[in-house]
Amino acid sequence: MKKFFSRHGVSILAAAAVIAVGLSVLTYFSSTSTFLHNAAGVLSSPFRAAAESVGGWFEDKQRYYRDYSDLLAEVKALREEVAELRANARQAESDREENALFRRLIGLREQRRDFVFESAKVLERSSSNWTRTLTLNRGTSHGVAARNVVVSSEGYLVGVVTDVGLNWCTVQTITDTDTELGALLFRTGDVVVAEGDFALMGEDRLKLSYLPVDTALLVGDYIVTSGLGGYYPSNLVIGTVESVEADDNGLAQYAVLAPMLDFDDLTEVFVIKAFDIVE
Amino acid sequence: MLTRRDLFIKWSAYGLTSLALTFLFALTLRDVELLGAHMFFPPLLVAVVASLEDPRSGVSFGLVCGVLCDLTTAGTFPCVYTLAFTLAALLGAALAQSVLQPGALCSAAVTLLTFLILDALNMLALFITARAPLGAMASLALREALISCPLLLIVHPVLRHVHDRFTL
Numbered sequence: 001m002k003k004f005f006s007r008h009g010v011s012i013l014a015a016a017a018v019i020a021v022g023l024s025v026l027t028y029f030s031s032t033s034t035f036l037h038n039a040a041g042v043l044s045s046p047f048r049a050a051a052e053s054v055g056g057w058f059e060d061k062q063r064y065y066r067d068y069s070d071l072l073a074e075v076k077a078l079r080e081e082v083a084e085l086r087a088n089a090r091q092a093e094s095d096r097e098e099n100a101l102f103r104r105l106i107g108l109r110e111q112r113r114d115f116v117f118e119s120a121k122v123l124e125r126s127s128s129n130w131t132r133t134l135t136l137n138r139g140t141s142h143g144v145a146a147r148n149v150v151v152s153s154e155g156y157l158v159g160v161v162t163d164v165g166l167n168w169c170t171v172q173t174i175t176d177t178d179t180e181l182g183a184l185l186f187r188t189g190d191v192v193v194a195e196g197d198f199a200l201m202g203e204d205r206l207k208l209s210y211l212p213v214d215t216a217l218l219v220g221d222y223i224v225t226s227g228l229g230g231y232y233p234s235n236l237v238i239g240t241v242e243s244v245e246a247d248d249n250g251l252a253q254y255a256v257l258a259p260m261l262d263f264d265d266l267t268e269v270f271v272i273k274a275f276d277i278v279e
Numbered sequence: 280m281l282t283r284r285d286l287f288i289k290w291s292a293y294g295l296t297s298l299a300l301t302f303l304f305a306l307t308l309r310d311v312e313l314l315g316a317h318m319f320f321p322p323l324l325v326a327v328v329a330s331l332e333d334p335r336s337g338v339s340f341g342l343v344c345g346v347l348c349d350l351t352t353a354g355t356f357p358c359v360y361t362l363a364f365t366l367a368a369l370l371g372a373a374l375a376q377s378v379l380q381p382g383a384l385c386s387a388a389v390t391l392l393t394f395l396i397l398d399a400l401n402m403l404a405l406f407i408t409a410r411a412p413l414g415a416m417a418s419l420a421l422r423e424a425l426i427s428c429p430l431l432l433i434v435h436p437v438l439r440h441v442h443d444r445f446t447l
Contacts, residue, residue, distance in 0.1 A: 015342065019342070019346055019358070019361055036350055037350050040347065040350035041350075041351065047302055047305070048305075050302075050306075051302065054306050055305075055306060055307075055310055126352075126353050127305075127317070127319065127320075127352055128319060128352060128353060128354060129317055129423050130354070130401045130405065130419075131353045133353040172353075177405060177408070177409040177411060178408070196409070197409075197411075198409055198412065198416065199411070199412055199415045202315050202316075202419070264310075
């Protein structure tokens with residue numbers, strides 16, 4: 001054993017170190033994935049899809065019976081909400097016409113939000129407890145690129161594409177510890193930062209930091225992307241304020257944000273490949 | 280003494296068995312959450328093979344598993360699995376050769392060692408990059424190891440069978 005370590009131990013560790021450093025350097029400097037990374041992703045895609053399909057099927061069957069009574073209550077609540085939203089929509093339609101008239105009068109450009117979407121299926125949720133990522137079945141061959149934003153079918157922010165291969169991409173979700181997004185408190189327009197936090201990641205929550213001193217946050221306040229810098233579209237809903245806490249030294253406050261979606265239920269998402277927003 | 284052909288067959292069997300176990304795990308237990316954590320499977324494969332095989336083979340297997348995990352799984356930094364699994368296999372092989380007889384107990388000890396090394400690297404990375412609280416990270420590491428170790432009841436006998444079938 002001793003002979004083995006003296007003969008091979010250093011060379012094996014050196015080999016591991018070279019491979020490790022090689023992987024790190026290639027990952028750091030490339031905007032898309034490296035050849036090996038890409039090949040591994042392409043080869044494992046069918047297995048990931050199969051595992052997700054079978055797992056999803058079992059989960060569907062379990063939920064079918066468990067959720068039935070909950071669904072009846074939800075349908076009733078949703079009917080009431082639809083009625084309220086229809087009333088709001090009628091009011092919004094008249095407001096929109098009035099707004100358009102005022103814009104024409106003062107010579108402002110027409111507001112618009114144009115997105116180029118790519119629909120994608122979730123192939124895999126992160127198998128590690130230390131990160132929160134999703135693997136999707138869309139990649140460079142579908143026009144997906146690193147830093148593209150991913151939203152749910154309801155338009156809620158899911159995360160940002162961090163790694164892309166030929167027919168797959170990895171999405172860092174908003175609750176991952178590496179996430180940091182420019183955000184707006186929708187009610188007041190205050191600029192804040194939404195960031196992943198390790199202590200909250202397990203509960204699928206994130207943190208709202210750098211709160212202005214005079215900010216009066218209310219539980220349930222909507223937090224949306226600020227769009228500052230132009231990397232990400234503005235006004236995508238990140239989540240709502242769940243609670244406001246004091247940080248460890250008691251000098252500053254932060255808020256706990258609850259995303260609008262359940263990451264475990266996500267099966268289909270939309271990648272925003274390009275956007276053009278006039279506000 | 281195994282011939283080159285025997286070695287090829289043995290390592291092909293290890294590879295295919297590992298892939299089959301990983302796929303089976305992904306189909307059944309991957310999304311199960313216990314104590315607020317998910318089971319993590321790859322360290323068990325590395326640990327069991329490192330405890331059963333000679334040091335050179337065990338470390339090579341750890342290195343290959345690490346690279347494959349880095350290529351297919353998100354980690355706290357790009358080469359975390361390569362470093363952790365190689366180091367764990369090296370130390371695990373030393374443990375199996377000099378302290379414990381290869382067997383279920385040795386596999387369990389090497390598995391814990393593998394989780395310890397992997398989670399220490401994860402904690403270090405997250406502490407440096409995100410100032411993550413050490414208490415919360417240690418708690419997660421402990422829960423992850425606790426809920427993953429029972430999978431040894433399946434992984435150890437299966438890989439032991441492959442080892443006995445192609446080595447003895």
